[in-house]
Amino acid sequence: MKHRDKNIAFVQRFMHHVWQDKRYHEVGEFLSPQLIVESPLRTCVGSQNLSNAFSVWLQAFPDLQYHEQDVSLYGDWVKINWMCDGDHLGEFFGLSATGKKITYCGSTMVLMSDGIIHSYRADVSLPDVLERISGVPQNGPSMASQPSDDMFAHFNRITGAQLSRRQIECLSLVCLGNNNKTIAAMLGIQYSTFRTHIERALPLLGLSSPKQVFDWAFSTHVLELLIHIGLRRIRPVHP
Known part of the structure; x- marks a missing residue:
């Protein structure tokens, strides 16, 4: 359902565009060229780097389904808590396709300014996802504590x-x-x-x-x- 707040509605449309429509290579209209990305994969700058991060997930889980749970507004920041489920059908951090269906939760915070996204922060436990796939406890990749x-x-x-x-x-x-x-x-x-x-x-x-x-x-x-x-x-x- 479309939200009355324009920033929330914009971010919801962006998330649906990426995760439901799988159009993660066509995100330029939503993002600042100087976009700051903080994700479990890496911290980086630029919309292409964010597209690359999306592709890691969607190539491993091509049938991924995204479910918004709740959304909050903090000034210019929009936070969405979500749940995803899908089948592990492609390589993911060195783990070959297992066909396992997994479900995981996380949140995304987005900074809006001038009608586009300037910062994208994803919060999801990679070790938990990797453990669900492999059945073996994982340390998972960690983000560097210093700016990249x-x-x-x-x-x-x-x-x-x-x-x-x-x-x-x-x-x-x-x-x-x-x-x-x-x-x-x-x-x-x-x-x-x-x-x-x-x-x-x-x-x-x-x-x-x-x-x-x-x-x-x-x-x-x-x-x-x-x-x-x-x-x-x-x-x-x-x-």
Whole structure:
């Protein structure tokens, strides 16, 4: 049933498009080019990477059925709790097709802005799914606790800069409003080292002061990316 809230209705249409219609290679109209993806498979940037993640599931479970259980709205975030069931008919993390029918539950959180999706977070227990298939307890793939290299490379592509990973981390924590000494402590570096990273990075971006970073990031459409990197330095996100 179509929801009256436009963001919820949009996300419901997107989920149906991917999981029910199996049109996971045709998602461009729904997603920001700078989409941030956090899933049990990996953390990455870009709509193609999300399509690739969908394909892992739908090639292993081509008859997968998606059932929405409930939906919640938290500001611009939409959260859907769901259940899926399907037959294991293709390779999945090294496990050959078994034909077993499995059911598993999870949730998806989506950040909406300007009528499209800017962040996609999937929460599902891969070890549980793998154990249901194989009958053997599994550790399953784990997400890295640090931001992936994709995000830093994507930042440099968008800005045309060639900043180091550490310089970008410093900028990300500046965007979160941390003071300089706190940032140095978070990164486990000396205050003087932090100052060196910032003083070298700012001119490459056409900036002269850390106070300009937030507005610059907003105007160049990398604010969400920097905030995401900064948040993962403060607290890892586990799906």
